[in-house]
Amino acid sequence: GAEAAIQASMAGPGSEPGELSDSELLLLLEPGDQALQPGFGVRLKRAQTPLEKYYLKYLCVTDLSTQSWCEQQMVYGRELPQLQVPETVVLLNTGKSIHLARELEVHDVVRVHVTSREDSWAIKILNLLSVIPELQAGGCVRELPVFGVIEDVFLMGIIDELCYSATGELELRELKTRGRPFMPSGAQKKRDYFQVCLYKYIFDAMVQGKLKPDVITSHIQLRPEQPLGSQIREHAQKVGFTVTCFGDLLELMYLNLTLSDIPGIDCLKIEYSHQESNTLLGTEVVRFEEEKVREKAQHYLAYWKGQREVQGVEIEEAWKCQSCSYSEICDWRKKRAEGPEQRSGPKKSK
DNA sequence: ATTGCTGAAAGG
Incomplete structure (x- = not known):
């Protein structure tokens, strides 16, 4: 999410490579990032898109x-x-x-x-x-x-x-x-x-x-x-x-x-x-x-194509989780249960 | 190249 992004962009020299998540790797690749300069010492791997990650040609x-x-x-x-x-x-x-x-x-x-x-x-x-x-x-x-x-x-x-x-x-x-x-x-x-x-x-x-x-x-x-x-x-x-x-x-x-x-x-x-x-x-x-x-x-x-993160269902469709084989381990559900859900836009007044 | 890759659809 947005919070993780801010942390990663502040990672300075001396931070250890190799333990970075996909989204953090993406950040290191922003144009103008100092990590892209030669001799910086961080070995960069290009972030994989899901298509590449699963070796999918179609x-x-x-x-x-x-x-x-x-x-x-x-x-x-x-x-x-x-x-x-x-x-x-x-x-x-x-x-x-x-x-x-x-x-x-x-x-x-x-x-x-x-x-x-x-x-x-x-x-x-x-x-x-x-x-x-x-x-x-x-x-x-x-x-x-x-x-x-x-x-x-x-x-x-x-x-x-x-x-x-x-x-x-x-x-x-x-x-x-x-x-x-x-x-x-x-x-x-x-x-x-x-x-x-x-x-x-x-x-x-x-x-x-x-x-x-x-x-x-x-x-x-x-x-x-x-x-x-x-x-x-x-x-x-x-x-x-x-x-x-x-x-x-x-x-x-x-x-x-x-x-x-x-x-x-x-x-x-x-x-x-x-x-x-x-x-x-x-x-x-x-x-x-x-x-x-x-x-x-x-x-x-x-x-x-790696242009956005994976999404689960909206709260209105959480009923789908009842029949889902992965509901126990689902990161999307965990995130939703934890976070105080800072939704964009004004709250509906009823 | 710090490696290599595939029956699609099947249902809630």
């Missing part, structure tokens, strides 16, 4: 949507996945198997041996490419990979289902299975809305030709000249593509996406269903507001 759409539930929880989830309460794990796994069963209704899943990082990205691209003819034939596709860049951060996601509706609109459907037989709270809906809006944002940019081959190779650090493994080439051939290196596939992806005149997504729907009884609880139609989506994404990505 984020998933669900990283951002879970972040919108609680950013602090999302971070703990990454650091201490084994701490998740068993109840939650069961719920998630049930949802997972329901999704898999639905995927298998529309296509088979085969295992392909990979020999390089380029190979594993080639699989994603082939999965994307193979849905184009299916969509054009008016079919329904599931588990379709999408990628794109927002705020200079590469994002990847998997769209649950994409179909042309009876009225000829391209419709995205996201299935959410639930443990209890009623519609979710506003907070959950909000998270799910954001998730599907991100899918549309990324998908539309992709079919509009904004995802150039070099965007992928530069963000993910892949080599276009890397030869693809034999199993990958074999699989590509089955889908109708003759490729030798990763770059070939990137070019094909770009051409197919832009020349196949697939429209942007017209309609976003979320279907909530009850796990146990397998009954539909309700369908939400989501309004897409590009500017709002971009603003939200910008806010969440600011954390990842």
Whole structure:
């Protein structure tokens, strides 16, 4: 917080390096700081952004949507996945198997041996490419990979289902299975809305030709000249593509996406269903507001880029902590319990 | 380089 910042900026010569927190390191790097002068004696490490700290070259759409539930929880989830309460794990796994069963209704899943990082990205691209003819034939596709860049951060996601509706609109459907037989709270809906809006944002940019081959190779650090493994080439051939290196596939992806005149997504729907009884609880139609989506994404990505500290939920949403696996160890909660909370702005007079 | 890195989504 602000207090810690003042202390660190006063650290003079002779203070020991090595025991500094991330925020203190950031301060030492302020331009004009005397610690930056040569011969000062403090060995400086550049403060890592969360993206660097976790060695992430890209984020998933669900990283951002879970972040919108609680950013602090999302971070703990990454650091201490084994701490998740068993109840939650069961719920998630049930949802997972329901999704898999639905995927298998529309296509088979085969295992392909990979020999390089380029190979594993080639699989994603082939999965994307193979849905184009299916969509054009008016079919329904599931588990379709999408990628794109927002705020200079590469994002990847998997769209649950994409179909042309009876009225000829391209419709995205996201299935959410639930443990209890009623519609979710506003907070959950909000998270799910954001998730599907991100899918549309990324998908539309992709079919509009904004995802150039070099965007992928530069963000993910892949080599276009890397030869693809034999199993990958074999699989590509089955889908109708003759490729030798990763770059070939990137070019094909770009051409197919832009020349196949697939429209942007017209309609976003979320279907909530009850796990146990397998009954539909309700369908939400989501309004897409590009500017709002971009603003939200910008806010969440600011954390990842090290432009701001991690945040937990506001006091109004502290009820979320009741179902959180990390509530006992949560720094955000501790901070809130201790501090006499110097909120900015005047207090509400009631 | 005081090292190196990834199935996404799964639900409250």
